[in-house]
Amino acid sequence: MAEANLDQLAQLWDEFRAMPFPRGFYLREPEGKCMVTMDSTLAGCISSALDGPLGDRYRDILQGRITVLGTILPSIADDEYATEYFSHLHGTAVLAAEVDRARRE
Template sequence: MAEAKPDQLARLWDEFMTLRFPPGFYQREPAGACMVMMDTMLAGCVSSAMDGPLDDRRGEVLHARTAVLEEILPLIGDDEYASTYFTHLHGMAVLAAELDAARGD
């Protein structure tokens, strides 16, 4: 199963790269979280995880931001596209964390 994670993450990343950032979320900050920063930070960590093990700082950011995004997802259900977009981002982040943890085992 662990061998499939890099391929699965690469596929999810390719899909994500075709999506546009939800236009209504450039200014919207559910629970006080800047969604542009959320997107940038998590996507950066996912990209780094695809290239190899994460350093401590990126690993901490990945885990912390993934947890925050998980809490925010129910708050953005009123926008179907944004919900899909950020759910996809969350799924990639979770998979990136699993892949990174498996490298340390």
């Protein structure tokens, strides 16, 4: 099961990396959060999860950012592409957390 999730994570990650960052979100900060930082932080955690188990610090960062992004998503619904982009990032991050959890069990 963990191997299948890892393959799915790699596929989602490849799809996400092909998506350009939403232009209007370089300066837009929904809920007071910098989306560039959100993007780069989650991308780093996802990439690390693909390489192996996350350390406690990165696991905490990943979980925290998943939660925050989940609360932000409804507030960006006015931008269809940004919603698609950040929803894909959110789903990929959730799967990265699941892969990391499975590795520890």
